[in-house]
Amino acid sequence: MNDSSTDIALRALLGEVSAGLGDLEPRLVQAAWAVRRHRFLPDRLWIGDGLEPCDRAASPEAWLRAAYADEPAVTQVNDGGSPDGERWPSSSASAPSIVFRMLRMLDAGPNHRVLEIGTGTGWNAGLLTHVVGPGNVTSVEVDPVLAAEARGRLREEGLDATVVTGDGAEGDTGNAPYDRLVATCSVRSVPRPWLAQVKPGGVILAPWESPWLCFGLLRLIVNGGVAEGSFSPHSAFMLMRGQRTDLRIFRDVVRDDHRPDESATTLSPRKVAGSDFDAQFAIGLQLRDVWRAWHENPVEGVETRLWVATTDATSWAAIDWDGKSEDHFTVWQYGPRRLWNEVEAAYAWWTLHNRPGPDRFGLTVTPEGQTAWLDTSRRPVPASG
Known part of the structure; x- marks a missing residue:
């Protein structure tokens, strides 16, 4: 060289x-x-x-x-x-x-x-x-x-x-x-x-x-x-x-004895965890202790599944797409928090405020904690959980 x-x-x-x-x-x-x-x-x-x-x-x-x-x-x-x-x-x-x-x-x-x-x-x-x-x-x-x-x-x-x-x-x-x-x-x-x-x-x-x-x-x-x-x-x-969380769905979160509640949603999981980084950024600011993972072909009849879980591994949700319908998705939820409901609320808040990108958000940090806001520190971002 x-x-x-x-x-x-x-x-x-x-x-x-x-x-x-x-x-x-x-x-x-x-x-x-x-x-x-x-x-x-x-x-x-x-x-x-x-x-x-x-x-x-x-x-x-x-x-x-x-x-x-x-x-x-x-x-x-x-x-x-x-x-x-x-x-x-x-x-x-x-x-x-x-x-x-x-x-x-x-x-x-x-x-x-x-x-x-x-x-x-x-x-x-x-x-x-x-x-x-x-x-x-x-x-x-x-x-x-x-x-x-x-x-x-x-x-x-x-x-x-x-x-x-x-x-x-x-x-x-x-x-x-x-x-x-x-x-x-x-x-x-x-x-x-x-x-x-x-x-x-x-x-x-x-x-x-x-x-x-x-x-x-x-x-x-x-x-x-x-x-x-x-x-x-x-x-x-x-x-x-020092801020890493090493979590896996089947190792740390979901257990054989869990009995989740079943419901349905019209919100596509791709809209909240797909290619729209603006939406994902806003959801992440609101759901500060929630992570997600994709699972392809998890069971027969399900083409993709979005897993959503808390970082303390106490609550989880799974949203299934059968590969056909574009407006009906099966939801399974377990734990003290209804995580998919929280995701839906975070996405609705983002769309209500004209789908802002990261450059419209800010953060205030004090010795006591930190608060995210939209456009001005007088408009705090709602925090889930």
């Missing part, structure tokens, strides 16, 4: 990113050239739906294509455990377009102190260091192996950033207060220590996830121990490890 091949790959990538985001600011272009993405990636990447290994030594051209594709590059599977059997991504280098979009939204400038949550490969910390200057970036990584590797890469590239091994939900007080805090993992709730570690007027930028849907970015302004701001669409990041 030579300099000319990486130059060509980077130039093509920047062209693709600019086509999607508009022309990048000169400082971001300069950072991309100074802090090359491939220098921060491990020699083994995991590519494709099957997360097959792609080794730099064995397949240098495929590895370079993955390094400079505008796609996430999976750098670790199974939290660093054995890749045998089922593989699931546990760390990745984010797609360059979302990296530069977030850098633009963060609006960090020279001499700003920045706290990054989730070091990963160290590439984003390197870009930030180039933008704000040496000694101004602190990055927290929960995985000690990833932290050590990122620390070494930054040092090799002559980039003065501090990498701390720890729980990102706790932030880091070592160089606080910060002008900016950016997370490279999604959150379901904003950790309270972040508010205390960011200066008044400072920015918190974090990918957002509800148990229903991983989607959106949240940009908050901190003021007097309170943070408030709005969402924007189009992002999906791995969830912060």
Whole structure:
């Protein structure tokens, strides 16, 4: 692999990113050239739906294509455990377009102190260091192996950033207060220590996830121990490890002795858990402890089933489509909560308010909790459960 091949790959990538985001600011272009993405990636990447290994030594051209594709590059599977059997991504280098979009939204400038949550490969910390200057970036990584590797890469590239091994939900007080805090993992709730570690007027930028849907970015302004701001669409990041819920329908939720109630609905499950991310985002804000999963051909006569369950595994619902009718679906519900009724109410609220997208929603975070709202903080989003 030579300099000319990486130059060509980077130039093509920047062209693709600019086509999607508009022309990048000169400082971001300069950072991309100074802090090359491939220098921060491990020699083994995991590519494709099957997360097959792609080794730099064995397949240098495929590895370079993955390094400079505008796609996430999976750098670790199974939290660093054995890749045998089922593989699931546990760390990745984010797609360059979302990296530069977030850098633009963060609006960090020279001499700003920045706290990054989730070091990963160290590439984003390197870009930030180039933008704000040496000694101004602190990055927290929960995985000690990833932290050590990122620390070494930054040092090799002559980039003065501090990498701390720890729980990102706790932030880091070592160089606080910060002008900016950016997370490279999604959150379901904003950790309270972040508010205390960011200066008044400072920015918190974090990918957002509800148990229903991983989607959106949240940009908050901190003021007097309170943070408030709005969402924007189009992002999906791995969830912060401390906020994960490892749940499966037949392992954790449904039991043989459960006797669900039967009813019917005219609301298609595809409308609330299909391709309409605006609807799913709004439902996720309302049903804050409810998740869902699809099941194809679960029993004879049912083509698809949507499972809906609470994260405490006490209530569930199943909505069946026979593959024929478009306005009649069988509903089964069990537990103290009628979850499908809650989904129907959340969807009705969303349609009543003209089907708003994520950019019409916002969040207010205080030491006591957080409240989602529509258009203005004076119009809170109804919370189910």
